[in-house]
Amino acid sequence: MGDSFSGDSVRKKAEFVAEVVNHTLHDLVIRCTKTEEVRNYYHVSVIGYGRNVSTCFSGPLAGRDMVPISDVADYPLQVKSSYKRVSDGAGSWVEIPVRYPVWIHPTADGKTPMCEALVRVKDILQRWLSEHPRGFPPTILHLTDGESSDGDPDEVGRQIMTLGTDDGPVLLFNCHISTRRSAKIEYPTEETSLPDGFARALFAISSTLPTNFLAAAAQLGVHAVEGSRGFVFNGDPSSIVQFYEIGTSLTGMTPYKWMDHTETS
Amino acid sequence: MSTAKQSATWDLQLRQLLLPKLDHDASECEDAIAFDLHTARFAVTDGATEAFHAQQWARNLAEHWVRNEATLTLEEFRNWVASEGRELHDSWKGLTLSWYSEEKARAGSFAAFVGVEIDLKTPSWKAIALGDACLLHCRDGALLKSLPLARSESFNSTPILVASNAALHESTMPSAMVDSGVCEDRDVLLLMSDAAASWCLQRFEIGDFEPEFLTTKVDEELRRFFDTERQAGRIRNDDLAIVRIEIKRRSN
Numbered sequence: 001m002g003d004s005f006s007g008d009s010v011r012k013k014a015e016f017v018a019e020v021v022n023h024t025l026h027d028l029v030i031r032c033t034k035t036e037e038v039r040n041y042y043h044v045s046v047i048g049y050g051r052n053v054s055t056c057f058s059g060p061l062a063g064r065d066m067v068p069i070s071d072v073a074d075y076p077l078q079v080k081s082s083y084k085r086v087s088d089g090a091g092s093w094v095e096i097p098v099r100y101p102v103w104i105h106p107t108a109d110g111k112t113p114m115c116e117a118l119v120r121v122k123d124i125l126q127r128w129l130s131e132h133p134r135g136f137p138p139t140i141l142h143l144t145d146g147e148s149s150d151g152d153p154d155e156v157g158r159q160i161m162t163l164g165t166d167d168g169p170v171l172l173f174n175c176h177i178s179t180r181r182s183a184k185i186e187y188p189t190e191e192t193s194l195p196d197g198f199a200r201a202l203f204a205i206s207s208t209l210p211t212n213f214l215a216a217a218a219q220l221g222v223h224a225v226e227g228s229r230g231f232v233f234n235g236d237p238s239s240i241v242q243f244y245e246i247g248t249s250l251t252g253m254t255p256y257k258w259m260d261h262t263e264t265s
Numbered sequence: 266m267s268t269a270k271q272s273a274t275w276d277l278q279l280r281q282l283l284l285p286k287l288d289h290d291a292s293e294c295e296d297a298i299a300f301d302l303h304t305a306r307f308a309v310t311d312g313a314t315e316a317f318h319a320q321q322w323a324r325n326l327a328e329h330w331v332r333n334e335a336t337l338t339l340e341e342f343r344n345w346v347a348s349e350g351r352e353l354h355d356s357w358k359g360l361t362l363s364w365y366s367e368e369k370a371r372a373g374s375f376a377a378f379v380g381v382e383i384d385l386k387t388p389s390w391k392a393i394a395l396g397d398a399c400l401l402h403c404r405d406g407a408l409l410k411s412l413p414l415a416r417s418e419s420f421n422s423t424p425i426l427v428a429s430n431a432a433l434h435e436s437t438m439p440s441a442m443v444d445s446g447v448c449e450d451r452d453v454l455l456l457m458s459d460a461a462a463s464w465c466l467q468r469f470e471i472g473d474f475e476p477e478f479l480t481t482k483v484d485e486e487l488r489r490f491f492d493t494e495r496q497a498g499r500i501r502n503d504d505l506a507i508v509r510i511e512i513k514r515r516s517n
Contacts, residue, residue: 030365031315033369035366035369074363099364
C-alpha cells in the first residue's frame with residue numbers, strides 16, 4: 001500500500017484507502033444520525049494487516065475490535081475543518097464550512113498476512129454473532145493489494161462464509177487493488193474470466209451480491225447482475241470507492257455519493 | 266362545524282387519527298395533523314425520520330400552512346416554504362452541535378406535505394402536495410381521485426419531499442402538485458401519511474375499502490384495528506396520520 005496508483009504520481013494507495021475508509025465511517029454515522037442522536041444500527045470493525053494484524057482504531061477507540069456506530073461518531077481521532085462548494089439553488093456556487101472526521105491514518109508496511117487477518121475477522125465475527133444471533137448478517141469488506149504471504153486464504157474464507165444469523169449468512173466481499181495498468185474486473189459471475197489463480201482464489205471466497213446490493217450498484221452505474229460476486233480484481237481508485245459504497249448500502253439505502261459533488265479547498 | 270367559508274347549505278364532519286409507530290411513544294411521532302376552521306384548511310405532514318428536527322419541520326409546515334390564506338399556487342407555496350425553512354434554520358443558530366449533527370443541520374429537514382382548502386359555498390376543494398402524503402377524494406365508496414400518488418405501487422423509500430434548505434428547491438419543487446375538485450353530498454376527503462395512504466389505495470384497488478369504517482369505530486377501536494394491521498404487516502410499521510372530512514348537505 002506504500003506505492004501509488006498507476007497514473008497518480010502523488011497519492012499513495014494507503015492514503016487513498018484511509019481516506020475512503022474515513023469517508024465510509026462518516027457516511028455510516030450520518031445515516032444513523034437522527035437529529036442529535038446516533039442510533040446503533042451498525043457495529044463496525046476495522047482491521048488492518050501488514051507488519052501485524054490489528055484494529056486500525058486508535059485514540060479513545062484503541063484496541064476495540066468491534067465498535068457501535070455511536071462510539072465511532074463520538075470518538076474520531078480528529079475533526080478537520082474545510083470548505084465545500086455547493087449549489088446555491090439559483091445557478092451559482094457557494095462555499096460552506098464542513099468538518100471531516102478522521103479515525104484512521106494511512107499505514108503501509110510489512111507483508112500480506114491475509115490468512116492471519118481473516119482468522120482474526122472470523123474470531124471477531126463469532127463473538128459478535130453469539131451476542132446478536134438475530135441481527136442483520138455482518139458484511140466483510142476485504143481490501144488487499146497483493147497475494148497472501150501466509151498461505152491460501154481459501155479455508156478460512158469459506159469458514160467465514162458459513163457463519164451467519166437467523167437472517168442469513170455473513171457476506172464476504174473482496175477487492176483487490178493494483179498499481180499495474182491491468183484491466184479491472186468488477187463483480188464477475190464466473191471465474192472463467194479471471195486471469196490467474198490468485199484472482200480465482202479470491203473469487204471462490206466472495207459471496208454472491210444480494211438483491212439490495214445489486215440495486216445499490218445500479219444506482220452507482222456499476223455493472224452487476226444476478227449471480228455477481230462481491231469481488232473486484234485489479235481495482236482502481238473509483239473501484240474502491242464504489243466497493244465501499246455498495247458494500248455498505250444495506251437494506252436498499254441510497255449510497256452516499258460523496259465523490260460526486262464534494263469539492264474541498 | 267362553523268368555518269369562514271361556511272354555507273347555509275353545506276357542512277363538514279371531521280375525524281382525525283394520529284398514531285405513532287408500534288412500540289413508540291406519541292412524543293416520537295413525526296407525522297402531524299393540523300386544521301383551521303377559519304381558513305377551512307386541513308394538512309397532514311410526515312417528517313423524514315433521519316432528517317434534522319424532522320418532527321419540528323413537519324409540525325411547522327402543517328400548523329403554519331392551515332393558518333395561511335395564500336400558498337395554493339406553486340409559486341406561493343415555494344416562497345412560503347423558503348420562508349419557513351429560513352425560520353427553522355435560524356432557530357438552530359447558536360446551538361452547540363457535534364460534527365454529525367452539524368452536518369445533518371446543514372442538509373436541513375424534510376417532510377411530505379399535503380394540504381387541502383375547502384370552500385363550502387361551492388362546495389369544492391383545492392389541494393397542494395409534495396411527497397407521499399396523499400389526498401383521496403371518495404364518493405359512494407369509490408375513489409374519484411388520489412394525489413400526488415394514485416396507485417399503491419407508486420410508494421417508495423425515496424420520495425421527493427419538502428426541504429427546509431432552499432438550495433434544494435430548484436430540484437424538488439417542480440414535483441409539487443396542485444389540484445382541485447367539486448364535491449357532492451356525502452363525499453369524503455381523506456388526508457393520509459404514506460403508510461396509511463398506501464394501504465388505503467391498495468384496499469381500493471382490490472375493491473375492499475369502505476371510507477365509512479373510519480366513522481363507525483370509536484378511537485380505541487380504530488387504534489386497535491391499525492395496530493393489528495401493522496403487526497400483521499398489512500400496513501408498514503410507520504406513524505399513521507389520517508384526517509377524514511365528509512361534506513354533508515345540512516338538514517333543514
